[in-house]
Amino acid sequence: MGLDEDSLAYHKRDPPGKIEISTTKPTNTQRDLSLAYSPGVAAPCLEIEKNPDDAYTYTAKGNMVGVISNGSAVLGLGDIGAQASKPVMEGKGVLFKRFADIDVFDIELDLDDPEAIIASVKAMEPTFGGINLEDIKAPECFTIEERLREEMNIPVFHDDQHGTAIISGAALLNASDVVDKDLDSLNIVFSGAGASAIATARFYVSLGAKKENITMCDSSGIITKQRAEEGDVNEYKQQFARDVPEGGLADAMEGADVFAGLSIGGIVNQEMVKSMASDPIIFAMANPDPEITYEDAKAARDDMVIMATGRSDYPNQVNNVLGFPFIFRGALDVRASEINEEMKIAAAKALARLARQDVPDAVVKAYGDQPIQFGPDYIIPKPVDPRVLFEVAPAVAKAAIDSDASRIELDIDHYVEKLEARLGKSREMMRVVLNKAKLDPKRVVLAEGDDEKMVRAAYQLVEQGIAEPILIGDRDRIWETSQRLGLEFEPEIVDPDQSNLDAYADRLYELRRRKGVTRREADELITDGNYLGSVLVEMGDADAMLTGLTHHYPSALRPPLQVIGTAEDANYAAGVYMLTFKNRVIFCVDTTVNLDPTEEVLAEITKHTATLARRFNVEPRAALLSYSNFGSVDNEGTAKVRRAARTLRADPAVDFPVDGEMQADTAVVKSILDGTYEFSDLKKSANVLVFPNLEAGNIAYKLLQRLGGAEAIGPMLVGMDKPVHVLQRGDEVKDIVNLASVAVVDAQENN
Structure with a gap:
């Protein structure tokens, strides 16, 4: 099927359209309904009657925007009428919700008279926190927006005017910097003199461009003082009328620094581009076809041409979203x-x-x-x-x-x-750790420091004040990468090929000489970033370490286990993933380290994970999982989990609720606990899930992530003597920064 057929199928799929209304409060019981409507709703009504601003407290007004159109100037379609414009307005609502979590009612008015539109929109002020006017033709749109802004006490914004102005204005600020020209010196030519072009020209002046340097062309040519005096242009175009000879777009573009196109496709040719000043800035924003194609504009000249369009398949898309x-x-x-x-x-x-x-x-x-x-x-x-x-x-x-x-x-x-x-909940949870990390940044070794992602992560750690990174790797490669990416910082670098590592080799030999490592082998091993990073942390020359980005998990974990080892009160390390859903967080252990843990391992890693949860300001409630509920199946596998839970409940140092063995749904559904297993020590659903073996833990967290819509942070290594975290191969920069933040907080608590 073509695009049109796909779009029609997309829009008519049940339920038709693209938006729906959903409730934000419980509506499951009679009491819920009595609070939502009669008689409970009377209380907020009376409060709002006394103080109208309380509408922001007791209703959705503060997060509600009205997207309002009469369909008289729909992009690419023209005057198609109010009803036909509804799919566009619904789409606008989708974008509001998707990008900024703003709720929208789309309202299509079957009105042409500006006064009638003004009166209708003004009457909606009690409903909305803001008004987005859309696809209303010029010049009526100017009058409508100006009057509504004057007469309403909520934001009124005509996106067709100001959206393109703001986005292309941002592009102009940066483009003028790239070509090393001052904004107030730019000669700017506009092709098009509709609502968007006039608003954009006004906005460029607000940013610092000179009005006398702006030449605007409509379909009849340059807007001149003479044309204005003859009444050939409306009052909105007149403000950009210039005292210059009449001419066409080609005349206007000669010697111009900037072309801003808000007209029709194909109106500009390569000769016009060649006539512009050096290093021209071309914003060909007509949709779907720009005034000149990206390829033609670039090919027209040998110097720098900065090109922006409204299309996603070219660089520098001017998109109102x-x-x-x-x-x-x-x-x-x-x-x-x-x-x-x-x-x-x-x-x-x-x-x-x-x-x-x-x-x-x-x-x-x-x-x-x-x-x-x-x-x-x-x-x-x-x-x-x-x-x-x-x-x-x-x-x-x-x-x-x-x-x-x-x-x-x-x-x-x-x-x-x-x-x-x-x-998302994951951002909220990570913010807790990021804020803690920034209070006292620590020195974090990035063992694969010459990887581009590690360099970028190091830059972000410095910029955000999270940590002081130490990059292990090829010094020249690290500097080349940072310069190529334009990252202006001076990280600490330890290059195994250029640094004196004798002291670190000595320490590695001392730690491993009774584990089969000779002095010569220590000299060789210390040039490996994982061993070198581990020794740096073990000796106190760094506070924490990250590795694993380019290594298999077991091979990345082995050096820190051999050099740093587990904590004094720990015999076992374990891998934990934090999974965040819309309204809840769970910690899953063990997902990466212990293949078939004994009851002692299960008990210990539960305590480690509870400590980790508290670093995220989460009070732990632990469930040890099985396919059995409290003895419903009795074999060695279920008994192992049961004994681990019993050990934890009997431990006076365990100051959090824990129970098991239990099935996964029992652990996370409170009504099952309350209704069937009221004797359980868990009175609320669990947020620490301890799996009986590595296979179950790894499968479960990946299913929850991929099918359950959870966001995963980790794996976080618990039980180590000093902070070490092993990334998954191919993790993104944000994952490195997140785990480095966790490592910093670990180091703070260790100190």
């Missing part, structure tokens, strides 16, 4: 009365800053694993970059507060943590 979800998120969260110019500028500058940062692996993978770093082909972030939320929304919120557009103030650092929690 980089703006509106996050702008509204910041505005809603401070209960802003408007989205003003200061907030829009803050959004553009935040996007520009983000494009200069190291790009997460997940984003690189989404774009074919091709390198992405700041430069001519990367001047604005990719639309799928999850960091946009944490950069743009706080910047907008702060600008709203600073410009007196907010009703409440926020602690911006705390606000970022709240935003992270919206994207």
Whole structure:
């Protein structure tokens, strides 16, 4: 099937459309329903009657945006009417929810009269925390937005005007820096003079461009003073009328530094591009076909051509989804009365800053694993970059507060943590550890330090103040990698080929000489990053260690076990994964180390995992799992688990609830515990799951991750004498940073 057929099948699949309403509170019992509706609903109604602002406390208003259109200017389709525009408005709601967790009602108004639209939207103010106007034709859209902004006390934002302005504005900030031209010196030509073009030109002026340097062309040519005096252009175009001779787009582009296209495809040819100033900036943003193709623009000249389009298959996509979800998120969260110019500028500058940062692996993978770093082909972030939320929304919120557009103030650092929690429980949990790590950063060895991911992780650890990384590896390769990626930092490097390792070889020999290692073998082994890193930690020259990115797990684990070993009060190490779901967290052990643990091993690793859970501010409740419930099956396998649970319950040092043996659903479903096994020491569902063997643990955590929608953090190694964590081969940079943070907190507690 073609794209059209696929789209029709997608939209009509049951249930039809793309959105639904779901409840956020329990509705399972009669009491739940009486609280949700009559008679309980009377109490919040009366509170809101007394204080209208309490609508933000007792209703969804503060997270609700109205996406409103009359379908008179739908992108690429034109005036198709209100009803036909509904799939577009539903799609807008999907983007709001997907990228910023904002709920949307889409409202299609079968109205053409601007006054009727204004009156209708204004009457909806009690329902919404903000209004997103969409696909309303010019010039009526200007009047509608201006009046609603004046007459309503919630944010009103016409995305067709301001979205492209903000995103391309961010691109312009970075592009002018790349070509080393000042913003106020740029000669800018616009092709198109509709709502988006006029709003974009206005915004470029707000960013620092000079209005007298902007030439705007419509379908009749350059908008000149003469045309304005003759009444040939409307009042909105007139503000960009220039006192220059009349001419066409080709005349306007001659000598221009910047071309901003918001018109129709194919209107620009290579000769026009050749006539522009050196190192031209070309934003050909007509959709679906740009004013000139990426290939033609690049081929037209030998110097640098910075090219942006609205398409995802070319570099520098100007996509409004980089703006509106996050702008509204910041505005809603401070209960802003408007989205003003200061907030829009803050959004553009935040996007520009983000494009200069190291790009997460997940984003690189989404774009074919091709390198992405700041430069001519990367001047604005990719639309799928999850960091946009944490950069743009706080910047907008702060600008709203600073410009007196907010009703409440926020602690911006705390606000970022709240935003992270919206994207998943794993981010919320890791924030606990990251904050602890930043209080007292430790020296963390990255044993495979010349791997590109390790270099990038080291940079992030330094930038975020989490740790002081020590990279083991080829010094020249590490420096070449950091320079190629534009990472400006000076990490500590230990190059086995250039460093004096005699003291470390001596210590390795001392530790392993009665384990079959000769002095000559110690000299050879110490050049291995895993052995060298382990000795650095063992001798106290580093506080923690990470390895495993390019090694099989057993081979990466062996050196630290041989050199560092387990803690004084521990005989066994174990691997733990933290799995996060929407509303709960569980720790799974053992998933990586002990093949067939005895009851002593099970008991010990349960205690280790409980300690780990508390590092994440989680009070442990442990269940030792089996396929038997409290003796329902009696054999050596189930008895082993039962004895381990009994040992733990009898241990006075165990200060957390623990029970077993029990089946997995018994452990995690409270109603089973309450209804059938009320005698259990677990009064709430377990959050530490101890598996009877490695096979069960590994299978279970992977199924929960892949089919249960859990996010996995780990594996975290517990029971070691000093902090060591072994990554999984192919882990991403964020996984390295997360485990390094856990290692820092481990080291803090060890000290």
